[in-house]
Amino acid sequence: MSEQQRLAPGDAAPEFSLPDADGKTVALADYRGRSLVVYFYPAASTPGCTKEACDFRDSLAVLDDAGFDVVGISPDKPEKLAKFRDAEGLTFPLLSDVDKSVMTAWGAFGEKKNYGKVVQGVIRSTFVVDPDGKINKALYNVKATGHVDRLRKDLGV
Template identity: 60%
Template sequence: MTERLVPGELAPAFSLPNADGGTTSLSDFAGKNVIVFFYPAAMTPGCTKQACDFRDSLASLQAAGYEVVGISPDPVAKLEKFVARDALTYPLLSDADHAIALSYAAWGEKKNYGKTYEGLIRSTIVIDEAGTVSLAQYNVRATGHVAKLRRDLKLDAA
């Protein structure tokens, strides 16, 4: 597993297929702040809660100068269904081989019910206008994460 990202270091570049049938790259957000959140699986209860929380907060996050991108190991077809089912209004990207999750230290050893396995670690990385990590959070909770993130970024409550 890659070392966890820390504020001040350059964010790893990415270019991944999105739920709209195109490709989204980190470079698409050059000159903007972007919140990149990694989630384990589309259409599961926790990931749905988190994705909808970002959807419901998107206008206020954008007003504060932040774009949002979600990345999971799900295939594009599943992301398309997720977007349609939950009216998600920001890019969802497919990292099927989890290479980008690895580069962001969002893929690694997990424990659940006493079992240890490799998987996606729910993580959020905030990248500034220059492409530098400004905040890196790992093992975040799905519920209440956006509110905590807003506090950490010192944004007014939504």
């Protein structure tokens, strides 16, 4: 994926309106006035994605106290997201981007290396959106393990 397709600090966050695990529509506009952490992950209930989601779950109170909400977005259908949420006790919205249009708009879907091969897929990415809807941080190709701790350090929370 070319650098020009990637978001950078100061860019307007691309709008989204996606179903959550219960089929309720959640939009970026719902978070205006608060900071939002948006993270994209490849698949619910896989080892890395579970670790990352549980790290966000375990940091949610601290992030919330600092004024940050969290949403996770994957290409999974809402039914799978509901099972994942319930199995792991996740308390933040998991959104379904089955057609990957939102991921593409955010630069979180495209060419990536997987075990040395170039493939099309979800690029594990995390963004911090400020209360006005602008990108504050754009982190691409993050590691599932330890990523949330690093993000918290970067945010000073």
